[in-house]
Amino acid sequence: MRAVISTRQVRSEFVARVQDLSGQDLLGCYQCGKCSAGCPMTEEMDIIPSQVIRLSQLGQEEDVLNCKTIWLCATCYQCGTRCPKGIDFSKIAEALRYLGMGKEKEVCGPNHIPTEIIAEAPQQALVSTFRKQGL
Amino acid sequence: MKVSYYPGCTLKDKTTNLDDSTKAAAEALDIDMVELPEWTCCGATHPLTEEKIINLVPQIRILSNVRTEGNDSVTTTCAFCYNTLKRANKAVIDDPIKRQRMNAFLKDDKRIPEYDKETVYDFKEYNGETKVVHFLEILRDTIGFETLSNRVTKKLEGLKVAPYYGCQLLRPPEEVDLDDPENPSILEDFLRSLGCEVVNFPFKSECCGSYLSLSAPDAATRASHTILRSALKNGAEAVTLSCPLCYYNMDKRQDNILKLYADFSTVPVFFFTQLLALALGVDESVMGWNKHHIDPTPLLKEKGFLS
Ligand code: SF4
Numbered sequence: 001m002r003a004v005i006s007t008r009q010v011r012s013e014f015v016a017r018v019q020d021l022s023g024q025d026l027l028g029c030y031q032c033g034k035c036s037a038g039c040p041m042t043e044e045m046d047i048i049p050s051q052v053i054r055l056s057q058l059g060q061e062e063d064v065l066n067c068k069t070i071w072l073c074a075t076c077y078q079c080g081t082r083c084p085k086g087i088d089f090s091k092i093a094e095a096l097r098y099l100g101m102g103k104e105k106e107v108c109g110p111n112h113i114p115t116e117i118i119a120e121a122p123q124q125a126l127v128s129t130f131r132k133q134g135l
Numbered sequence: 136m137k138v139s140y141y142p143g144c145t146l147k148d149k150t151t152n153l154d155d156s157t158k159a160a161a162e163a164l165d166i167d168m169v170e171l172p173e174w175t176c177c178g179a180t181h182p183l184t185e186e187k188i189i190n191l192v193p194q195i196r197i198l199s200n201v202r203t204e205g206n207d208s209v210t211t212t213c214a215f216c217y218n219t220l221k222r223a224n225k226a227v228i229d230d231p232i233k234r235q236r237m238n239a240f241l242k243d244d245k246r247i248p249e250y251d252k253e254t255v256y257d258f259k260e261y262n263g264e265t266k267v268v269h270f271l272e273i274l275r276d277t278i279g280f281e282t283l284s285n286r287v288t289k290k291l292e293g294l295k296v297a298p299y300y301g302c303q304l305l306r307p308p309e310e311v312d313l314d315d316p317e318n319p320s321i322l323e324d325f326l327r328s329l330g331c332e333v334v335n336f337p338f339k340s341e342c343c344g345s346y347l348s349l350s351a352p353d354a355a356t357r358a359s360h361t362i363l364r365s366a367l368k369n370g371a372e373a374v375t376l377s378c379p380l381c382y383y384n385m386d387k388r389q390d391n392i393l394k395l396y397a398d399f400s401t402v403p404v405f406f407f408t409q410l411l412a413l414a415l416g417v418d419e420s421v422m423g424w425n426k427h428h429i430d431p432t433p434l435l436k437e438k439g440f441l442s
C-alpha cells in the first residue's frame with residue numbers, strides 16, 4: 001500500500017474527529033498488536049485492527065474508510081479487553097463506520113439480506129446489523 | 136426474591152424455548168419473577184460513539200419501568216439484552232450529562248397499558264437505581280449453586296457439556312462485570328451443580344461471529360466451526376450457552392459448517408435454562424426440542440434423561 005504522509009494529514013481534523021467520536025486516545029496506541037492477535041475476525045479482514053489504528057493516527061482517511069475491516073468487526077470487545085493501553089478498538093471501528101455512513105455508505109441494510117434469512121434470523125441480529133451497517 | 140423479567144424480542148419469536156424454560160425454571164425455584172408490561176426492544180447493541188446517545192433511550196425506559204413496577208432489579212437470559220441494559224445503566228450512573236439528557240428526553244414519555252387504557256404511567260426520573268442481573272447471577276448469588284444442587288431432582292450425570300460464553304456476557308469487563316473475562320467459571324459451576332461433566336476448552340469466550348452472520352455469513356460459519364470443533368475435540372457431547380444469536384450461529388449454522396468442513400460431526404446446543412429445567416424435573420413441553428436444528432433428544436434419551 002502506497003501512502004503519502006504529511007503533517008497536514010497527521011494534524012487533520014479527521015484524526016481529532018475519530019478521537020472525539022470514539023472517546024479513545026488514538027495516539028496512545030503504541031502498535032503492540034495485541035488487539036489484532038486476539039481478534040477472531042482477522043482472517044476475513046483486509047488489514048488488521050492495529051493497522052487501522054496506525055493509518056488513522058497518520059490521517060489516512062481514505063484507506064480506513066474504505067477498508068473492509070471496520071465492517072467485519074463483530075463488536076466482541078476482545079481487543080479492548082486485552083489492550084495494555086486501555087484502548088477500545090471496537091469504539092474506533094464504530095467511529096469509522098459512523099464517518100463512513102456519513103458518506104452514504106450502507107454495507108448491509110434490509111435489502112441486502114435474503115428474505116429466507118430475515119425469516120429465520122434472531123431479531124437481535126437484524127437490529128444490530130442495521131444499527132452497525134445500515135444507514 | 137422478587138424481580139422483573141425482561142425477555143427481549145428474540146425470546147418471543149425465534150427462541151421461545153429459552154423464554155419458556157427460563158420461566159418454568161424460575162417457578163420451580165420459587166423465584167418471584169414477573170415479566171415487565173409493555174416492554175420494547177432494548178436496542179440490541181450498545182451505542183459506542185457519543186453521537187449515538189439516542190440509542191440509550193429504550194434501555195433507560197425499560198429500567199425506569201422496573202421501578203414503576205415496584206421492583207429493584209431486572210433479570211434477563213439473553214446475553215445481548217443483558218449487555219445493553221447493564222451498560223446503559225452504567226452510562227447514566229457514571230455520566231451526569233447522559234443522565235440529564237436521557238431524563239430530559241424521556242420526561243414526557245407515557246406508558247398506557249393495552250389492557251387498561253384509563254391508566255397512564257408517566258416516566259419516572261431515572262438515575263441508575265435498577266440493578267441488572269443475568270439469570271445466572273440469581274442462580275449463583277441469590278440461590279447459590281450448592282442450594283441449587285440440592286434442589287435438582289434429576290442429576291444430569293454423565294452428560295459432557297462444554298460451557299460457551301461468547302462475547303456479550305463477559306465484555307467489556309469493567310462495564311459488564313459478570314465474571315473473569317479471560318477465565319470465567321459461572322457456567323462451569325452451574326453445570327456442576329446440575330451434575331453435568333464440564334468440558335474445558337480454549338474457545339469458550341471467543342466470538343461466534345455475532346451479527347456478522349447476516350452481512351458476512353461465511354465469517355460466522357468459520358468462527359462457529361472453530362469453537363464447536365474445539366469443544367468436540369475436548370470431548371463435548373453438547374454445548375450450552377445463554378445467547379439466542381450464539382445459538383443461531385452454533386445450532387442452525389451447523390448445516391453450513393458441514394458444507395465447508397466435511398469431516399465435522401454435529402453436536403447439540405442447549406440453552407442453559409433448558410438443562411436447568413430438565414434437571415429440576417420441569418414438564419417437558421417447555422423445552423421446545425422441536426425448535427432445535429440439531430435434535431438433542433437422541434442424546435438425552437441415550438443418557439436416560441428422556442423416556
Ligand atoms: S492492543 Fe492497544 S496498544 Fe496494542 S496495537 Fe492494539 S490498540 Fe494499540
Ligand code: SF4
Pocket residue numbers: 035038039040041042049072073074075076077078079080089090093342
Ligand atoms: S471487537 Fe472487532 S476488532 Fe475487536 S476483537 Fe472483536 S471483532 Fe476484532
